[in-house]
Amino acid sequence: MAITPRFRRVAALQRQFVDREPLLRAFQEEIGLVQAALTDGAPFPRVLNVTGVGGIGKSRLLRELRVRAPEGWRTASLDLQVPAMRQQEDALAVLRADLGGQGVRFDRFDLAYAVLWQRIHPHLRISRETLPFVEESGILTEIVDSVAGLPVFGTALGLLKAAEKVTTDARRRHRIRHDETLSSLDDLPNAEIVDAVTFLFAEDLRAASENRPYVLTIDTYEALVPEPTRSGRTQLADVWLRDLIAQLDRGLVVIAGREPLRWDVYDADWRGLIRTRPIDGLPLEARLTLLGTSGITEEGERRRLAEASAGLPFYLHLAVDTSGSGSDGGASGPRRARAAATQQEILQRFLQHVGAEEVRTLEVLGVARIFDHDIFRTLTAALQLPGHRTAWESIASYSFVYPAGEQLRFHQLMAEALRDLLSAPARLELHRLLRDAWAHRAFEDPEDDGLTGQDASRTVDGRMLADPVAFQEMVFHALHIGELTGAELLDLVEVAVRGGSESAAGGVLDDLRDFLRTHPDRATPEFVQTAQVLDVEAVLRSGEATRALELTPEQAWEAGSPVGARLAVAAGQARRIAGRTSEALALYTQVWSGDDDTARMNAGLWAADLHMCQGRFADAERFAAELDVIAARRHPECRGDVARLRHLAHRFAFDLVAARPFLDEASTRYQTARSYLGNANIRTNRAEFLAFADAEATFTEADAAIEVQTEIGAQHELGKCHTAIAVAALRLGRLDAAERAFDDAVVALTRAGYRSGLARASLYRGALEARRGQLDRARRTVSWAVSELEAAEVYPTLILAAGIALRELGIEDGEVTRACQRAERAIQPPTTLDDLKGRIHVFVRDLFGLDEATR
Structure with a gap:
């Protein structure tokens, strides 16, 4: 088969569009929502988020959606695969040119963009040759023509004055002269000017879209935010895009990417505005249609190619592009499939154009799920294959190699086919090499100055976590080697969690699930239970108690094994957050009686925490002393966990003086241990x-x-953080700010299903209502908080605080009084009950503002 031009690889966009009916319906429904909102006079941004793996046909779908936009609507597109379009100012220029050609006037945007351009290029004069879209901008054309040969504009004010002089349209001149944003540009730093330019772009587009809405398509979102787990820092890359789309309320934005948008994590207002629809593989009939209309007419060939593609359009197009042309009819005859009829045959056809040495290198790299130059060098050196830079550049340039964060990867089906070429012993040897290579990068020596507080946490064999991606790959290959126990896997994941790498922990769980599904012979009860533990722990870290309970239904808990003990602790956590305190304590106590240090440490900490929450301060301190012994032979942050527990015990005993040293000790130990999670939680405390x-x-x-x-x-x-803000604002007399913070706290705590946290926040809100003189409302609020605390079997000291508060306010509530009597019987005070009640009395008068009322 002759080598075909690379240009043939983009031919998919020109071929017939097939299937995708659910996506087309979703598009039409979104169009209807936009039209209805515009009719009602209450427009809002709408986003249709189209998701799917690479090669699934997202770009072709976007092109089809632009064609199917309602008559009269404007359309524009951004392809984030183009580097320039990932820059805010360049993307705006592209959209401006696209929409400007369809009749949108961007007078204010054009002036602001010229100011921004002048800031970025202070050494150049504004001219037709240098400033983008001058020819398309009436106002910039007039200005440039009128000041030809003059020096560059030094300020926005100068540019605006020039605009006034050349503009004959009175309304246009008035709008420019009185625009507050344009007038303020000289006072803005460069970073804010870019956002001002975005604002004016949206304003000009809004003004032009009253009767002509628009469809904006954005392709390859993952090029802008390359990591699919959406960690918080990588999300900063798309702040400008979120800001722009939030202002586009007179049309529909369609964003295509490999993973769903998670913008509601950063701003809850996005919830309900983004509709996510996945693109699945093409059904068999659609595959056959696509192949047939592309020239592959022989039924047997079409069916075999359709089945081999697994529904991925990329491979269907690859089959067409690599097929020969003509039969007995010559070049003008129908194209016949000369590519393989199965995935393996398609691969073999491709490898005919690859040198023998590169074929072997591709086979070796196929075992590496992701790879970079260092991994390439490691494998080629071990197997005596060409590892020079030219060989690397050749491998990396193939069309089936895609970015994976900072590494590269093969397309999934290609990688599977490559791995199938190797024998089982060869794959095992490569998994060992890769496990060792990634382990070397996953952990660094504690003395390495390059480690940061977030990246490094705890030690494994004396080394510290440094690279979450390498960590996940190390575990992935260790699973395939078969020398990793469930308990060891749980310990490794705890390293990642403590180090702040939730993405690595989640990735390991996904890998384990895939491994057990594809290797049923290795799905031992221990590994199945390990996957359950990881699943529950991940849900618990996000505070989803209801989901955690669903994952740990009632059963006879086997706490005798390390994995079984960890599952029992996780089940206890679910019940603790959900307010089923006695059940949680029973599980912790069961695990505490076991032998495994890891499980006992976790169970003991939470058992002590519950003793503290239930007012048994002496029992909590007894646990703390025993935990200190275990912590001394474990990891440094375990000592921080114990100190944090003691701090909380003194705080809920209302002894802030005694609580402070333990807070400082816990903070110091977490910082010394470089525990990301510990440092995060101590900040909350x-x-x-x-x-x-x-x-x-x-x-x-x-x-x-x-x-x-x-x-x-x-x-x-x-x-908890929002509750703290509310209490602080309350004590400072900033009652409106306190109410807003309480509302934020309730939203988060309700989402988490955190019953006792909601009860605490409610008790403190009662103080807000009392300060406002709303005594009847305060009584109901405090009474509800007490009932919830009793139902959750926690914080008897807060129940006493509620009783003292109502008494000081002169409010009678029999239920609260009886609850206080029960609370007194449950409490084991650190010193005496009278001493504890005295401190609670001082706390209540301060919180409810009663001392101020008597002054």
Whole structure:
């Protein structure tokens, strides 16, 4: 077969569009929603998020949607695969040119863009040759023509004055002269000017779209945000795009990417505005149609190629592009499939054009799920294959090689076919080489100065976590070697979690599930249970108690094995957050009686926490002392966990003086251990502490905690942070700010299903209502909080606080009084009950503002 031009590879966009009916219906439904909103006079941004793996046909679908836009609607597109379009100012220029050609006037945007351009290129004069889209901009054309040969414009003010002089349209001149955004450009830093330009683009488009809405398509979103787990820092890359789309409320935006958008994580207002629809593989009939209309007419060939493609249009087009042309009829005859009828045959046809040495290298790299130059060098050196730079560049240039973060990967079906070429012993040897190579990169020596507080946490064989991607790949290859136990896998994942790499932990869980599905002979009860533990723990870290309960239905818990003990602890956690405290404590106690240090440490911490929550401070301290012994022989942050527990015990005993040293100790130990998760949680605790100890200092600490907890996705911790802000604002007399913070807390705590957290927030809200003189409402709120605390069997000291508060306010509530009597009987005070009640009395008068009322 002759080598065909690379241009043939893009021919898919010109071939017949087939199937995709569910996506077309979703598009029409979204168009209807936009039209209805415009008719009602209440427009809002709408986003149709089309998702699917690479090669599934997203680009072809976007082209079809633009064609199917309603008559009279404008259309525009961005392809983020083009590097320039990933830059905010360049993307706006492309859209401006596209929409400007369809009659949209961008007077204000054009002027602002010229100011931005002048800032970026201060050494150049504005001219037709240098400034983008001058020819398409009436106002810029007039200005450039009128000031030809003059020096560059130094300020926005100068440009606006020039615009006034050359503009004959009175309304246009008035709009430019009185636009506040244009007038303020000289006072803005460069970063804010770009956002101002975005704002004016949206404003001009809005003004032109009252009767002519638009469809904007954005392709290859993953090129802008390359990591699909959406960690918090990579999401900063698309801030400008989110800002732009949030302002496009007179049309429909269609975004195609490999993973669903998660913008609601950063702004809950996106919820309900983004409709996500996946693109699945083509059904068999559509595959046959596509192949037939592309010139492959022989029924047997079409069917075999359709089945081999697994529904991926990329491979159907590859089969067409690599097939010969003509038969007995010569070049003008119908194209016949000369590519393989199965995936393996398609691969073999491609490999006819690859040198023998490169074929072997491709086979070797096929075992590596992802790879880069270092992995390439490691494998080629071990197997004595060409590993020079030219060989690497040749491999990396093939069309089936795609970016995977900072690494590369083969298309899934290609990789599978390549692996099938190798014998089982050869694959095993490669898995060992890859396991060792990734392990070397996953962990670094503690003395390495290149480690950061977020990247490094805990040690494995004296080394520290440094690269989450390498960590996940190390575990992936270790699974295939078969020398990893379930308990060892759980310990490794805990390393990633403690180090702040939730994406690596989630990736390991996905890999384990895939491994057990594709290797049923290795799906031992231990590994099946390991996958269940990882699943429950991931759900718990995000605070989803209801889902965690569904994953741990009632059963006879086998806590005798390390994995079984970890599952019992996770089940206890689900019940603790859901307010089923006694059940949780029973599970923790069962595990505590076992022998495994890891499970005992976790169970003991939470058992002590529940003893503390239930007011048994002496029992909590007894656990803490025993835990200190275990922590001393484990990892450094375990000592921080114990100190944090003691801090909380003193805080809920209302002894802030005694609580502070343990807070500082826990913080120091977490920092020494470089524990990302520990440092995040202690920030939340510090914000809660400051809310009662130093209200003014709370806000900075709480904001920092919210930032890191948002990145982690821990809704229950976010609820605590907002509660701390509310309490601090309340104590400072900022009642409106306190109410807003309480509302934010309730949203997060409800989402997490965190019953006791909601009860605490409700009790504190009662103080807000009391300060506003809403005593009847305060009584109901406090009474509800008490009933919830009793139902969850936690915080008897807060129940006493509620009783003292109502008494001080002169409010009678028999249920609260009886609850206080029960609470007194349940409490094991650190010193005496009278001493504890005295501290609670001081706390209540401060929180409810009663001391102020008597002054």
